[in-house]
Amino acid sequence: MKKKMLVAAAVVAAAGLVLSGCSASGGAGDDIVIGASVPLTGPLGTMGTPVSMGYQAAVDEINAAGGVDFGGAKHKIKLVIQDNASDPAKASSQAKSLVLDSKAVALLGPVTPPLSIPEATVADQLKVPFLTSITPIRAFGGANPNWNYAWDVFFDELQMTQTQFQASDLINTNKKVVLFTDTEEDGVVMGKLWEANAPKLGYTIVGRETFAVDNANFSSQVAAAKKSGADIVIAQVIPPEAIGILKEMKAQGYDPKAIFMEKGGNTGNFVKITGGLGLGVMAANWFAEGMGLAREKEFIDKYAAKIGGINSDLGILVCGYSIANVLADAIKVAGGTDPAKLSAAIGKTNGDYAIGHIQFTEGHAAPLKVIQTQWDSNNNQVMVLNLEGKAATPIVTPEAGLK
């Protein structure tokens, strides 16, 4: 027994020393290493892919121009992207590894609160600047009102949860609404806001169906929604749940006049992946043709064909592109990669980027304004409610895909 213990102790010590020595090898040289743990696979893979494309596009442009200018020299950026498979635990451990092993001086975030919050926590723990997007700002701030190194650029749920009612004002309905919300941050925060906003805007919430993330069976929830007689369905779900709800609605013959699928409907090829059921589904958006963003046409011309249409995927790409540029500008302003100075420089950002004007306010968040869009048969999301909350392209009702 004693010999076994001795062997074990020796192996621990020796293996630890040898292997930790291995991990310390390698240097970034003059390059600046920026890490990103994003969901390239799993339920959020459809969102992680365009955000990483946006990061890469920005980094390629910056490097093509010689790199980030500070300290009298230009430093190229080395972007290290890892796939966290939509797993919060993996996102957290990868964020840690990117900083500790890959020596990343800053992190670009994944998408959605379940992944962004664990990575933001790691950033605060390790005191490394972290900049994320596609993470609604109240969910981000709700997880920690006192972030130190973590920053978020995305919409404010308060404005976003009014757009569904504003869009519904443009069509004839019985003003009865049923909510489908999962139990992750967005579902909790937005569900409460919809319940609070509805009476103020002349609508009645006749039902709220809640379920755990990744729920696969919606038969009872859809039956209850159908029974409530609501003309409007508002859902805050992940893409697989959105598909499940639409299939169940089709199966039960429930075709309301307006369906809003937030997050679930913000995924490229939504009409195709729902087998056509998603045609006419609406979703809030932060990028669309005719929205009036300065570089709108440039991005549509350059990426719409590649990404498969003018839809949320393109918006996610533009968000990724924009925050990568915010980070590069902050490095320049900070005059280097000192974590505290860099984080402070990110906080002072006040400028126009591809996704619009970015300025951080309280809670380390920079709010973007959203519009409402509707899926058409060309895999585009057409703007139906503009930034002023007024009608744009007429809404097609009832939802065409469920006919």
Next chain:
Amino acid sequence: MSTRLKSLLSYGIPVVIAVVLYVTAQSVDRAMANDFTGLFLLMTLAMAWNLVGGFGGQFSLGHSIFVGVGSYATAVILTTLGWPLIPTVLAAAVMSALIGLLLAYPLLRLRGPYLAVGSLGMAVASYGWMINWNFTKASQAYAIPVSGQISLQETYQYATILLLIAVVSIVALVRSPLGLRLVALRDNEAGAASIGVKRVRTLLPVWALSGLLTGAMGAVYALQSGSLTVDATFNIQFSLDAAIVCVIGGLGTLSGPVIGSIIIYYLRKYAADFANYALLIEAVVLVIVVRFFPSGLVGLATKGYRSITSRRTDASKK
């Protein structure tokens, strides 16, 4: 060497190593501290599982419950009661031990694959409960409050002390009369019963200790992670990891979980660079070990050592 000296060494060596690691922790670089924390937590998990699965022959797939209870109890106590860290970790461990007793009582009516399936069912049910329980924020992330946000080096110190406690308590239990009854039950339940070994009375404290250590591991894991999700903490992967580590190292041995943890931890760390092939590489290693070294690497080493010593003995006789 006298039995007393042997006993002293088997407790003394781990204590000395742990003290050295603890004292030098603050001078260790953050990456290494984080690495060793992960490794020591895996060792603790595997050793705690090995108590039930290896020495007790109870193939549990429910240990993820203890990790989850330990980590969430830590987060909830720190957030709502604001206790200092050490009492929090202890309370989380005790809570997990109580859950261990609760689970063990019905599970001990089951044997073999039925126990594995029963414990898996409990793990799935616990996950289902937690993902819908608003008290622990359901499927939202539960952030560890500022009072629990300690440096990587401090977390490493907690992991070191926890591993030492695990080693000492498990060695003590295995060498005690309770440990002998445990192994007797595993090897021949009818025979053990015939000499008066009571199944439930023997296994209940073992499950409680296993739950206690795994819960404490969950508590330190919570401190290391910074924020918790049900997916991350009540993940059945913890039970599978513990089993895989013990099978590779050597089931029912003291050093097996230690050696298995080193192999699996660093295999995963370096195989991660090969993306999707990482799982394949791990699977191949596992299949090779199970196929060619069914008693694990410790079994292989013991066999090799015996073979060499017996050859020497034969040669000296000639």
